[in-house]
Amino acid sequence: DIQMTQSPSSLSASVGDRVTITCRASRNIDTFLNWYQQKPGKAPELLIHSASTLQSGVPTRFSGSVSGADFTLTISSVQPEDFATYYCQQSSSDYYTFGQGTKLEIK
């Protein structure tokens, strides 16, 4: 199975900060990488698919990119509602593995 490694596992930020979360696959997954946001007690929600395509309705402060084997989720200016846990997921194989998650906390 493809292993997904996210970093960092947690980070603290202030409102207005620029935040970057990274995800790396154990083998080539092309651009087949999705990002989800999960708030406590809620189901996850899709933010970005295919590495960089913003899901309809998601604020444009969220963006995704890929450089080599590293996928990046960026929040350009963190807002209070963005404090949550973020997960990457690969869709390159039929075994849709997730990263371990990154918890974004208020500094």
Added chain:
Amino acid sequence: EVHLVESGGGLVKPGGSLRLSCAGSGFIFNMYSLIWVRQAPGKGLEWVSTIRSSGSPTYYAASVTGRFTISRDNAQNSLNLEMNNLRAEDTGVYYCARWLGAATGTGRIDYWGQGTLVTVSS
């Protein structure tokens, strides 16, 4: 509006069995792959199983292979997960979800249920 509603969670002893169900509405059920994702308390998301729109093929995480069986009834718009020989590490919230797009490649989860809690404990 798309809705996915899970049911069947509860408390079960180690070695026991449980059947989860998920009722779908608001979309053409037989056109979509469906998946189960679980989340242990305080832990991350774990993909569990996938079933394609027609009912096959199916795929399982290594941690559940041989113990869990995914199935669907397209006439009833329902998804099921039969879980046998349950272990403490199977404890968690189980979400059913709809897979949009290509089976592999540009596909993604676009809708999730609210989840159902499974607790495996003696």
